Amino acid sequence: EEIVVRGVTEDLDQVKVSIVGVPDRPGIAAKVFESLTGEDICVDMIIQSSARRTKKSRAINDISFTVKRQDAEKTKKILETLRRRLNAKEVIIKENIAKVSIVGSGMRTHSGVASRMFSALARKGINIEMISTSEIKISCVIEKKNVKKAVEALAKEFNL
Amino acid sequence: EEIVVRGVTEDLDQVKVSIVGVPDRPGIAAKVFESLTGEDICVDMIIQSSARRTKKSRAINDISFTVKRQDAEKTKKILETLRRRLNAKEVIIKENIAKVSIVGSGMRTHSGVASRMFSALARKGINIEMISTSEIKISCVIEKKNVKKAVEALAKEFNL
Numbered sequence A, B: 001e002e003i004v005v006r007g008v009t010e011d012l013d014q015v016k017v018s019i020v021g022v023p024d025r026p027g028i029a030a031k032v033f034e035s036l037t038g039e040d041i042c043v044d045m046i047i048q049s050s051a052r053r054t055k056k057s058r059a060i061n062d063i064s065f066t067v068k069r070q071d072a073e074k075t076k077k078i079l080e081t082l083r084r085r086l087n088a089k090e091v092i093i094k095e096n097i098a099k100v101s102i103v104g105s106g107m108r109t110h111s112g113v114a115s116r117m118f119s120a121l122a123r124k125g126i127n128i129e130m131i132s133t134s135e136i137k138i139s140c141v142i143e144k145k146n147v148k149k150a151v152e153a154l155a156k157e158f159n160l
């Protein structure tokens, strides 16, 4: 399939939420998202990377996701309750973020589109906080203050 | 947009790679993927969740991704070299994994498809190692031995 990069998009209506240090065992991700779905909260991207071990060799993980700004308060309350139940480390909400994405098709990561995107942001000194990829969209969460610079850099890199 | 779940897919040709404890500063993600793109390595999903702090309050992060099995050895060598250069903690390769995905459209996570997927896997006692979502695909990395059980559970949950 041909690699086509069609556009750059920005989303300023997301906040980043992480529940940190949850037990890495079956059923945890399910509990987190059932608690939100039940409350009609709009979750955009969900990202969970590989687990790690605590000093006592317990397997733990962090689950990060983004929700609409209007849902930040409610999400925080729900997750704080869950955090106590699961004995997780903490709940972090970061509001000053933006999601920038390259959209297109055939963008399997070996095509180099992802590394070009990361390099374009790096050259502007923009730190990448979260990454999520699919064939049609490669998204990076960055600080909100950098969004204009990021979109310009990406439009330039991909001739858009 | 209407939520449509069209199918369950499995990918047994992926291995999970993580470079753990890289400095969380601009340019690191770019370096990681430039080093792989340059070697023609086929990267499938890239996942990076939120950064954390070391005891000395240095910001670090882990970058996880999957590559084709045939590229595992080469990837390991490239990343080990990079790990030393970046003074990152470790490179972890896990081969006994499978990626299972729900594919469809309009699957923004608030639709509840993601939490139903996680719950279906949890009910079978299947641990979810990595999560990545998009409008058209929600993917979970699990242990390879669980793939048959996972696909059956998902097909049942979504009437496929």
Ligand SMILES: C[C@@H](O)[C@H](N)C(=O)O
Residues within 6 Å of the ligand: A022, A023, A024, A025, A026, A027, A028, A029, A030, A048, A061, A062, A063, B122, B126, B127, B128, B129
């Ligand atoms: C951390 C969380 O994803 C857990 N591994 C689960 O399967 O639910």
Ligand SMILES: C[C@@H](O)[C@H](N)C(=O)O
Residues within 6 Å of the ligand: A122, A126, A127, A128, A129, B022, B023, B024, B025, B026, B027, B028, B029, B030, B048, B061, B062, B063
């Ligand atoms: C960790 C890595 O993604 C880093 N934050 C970067 O921007 O490259």
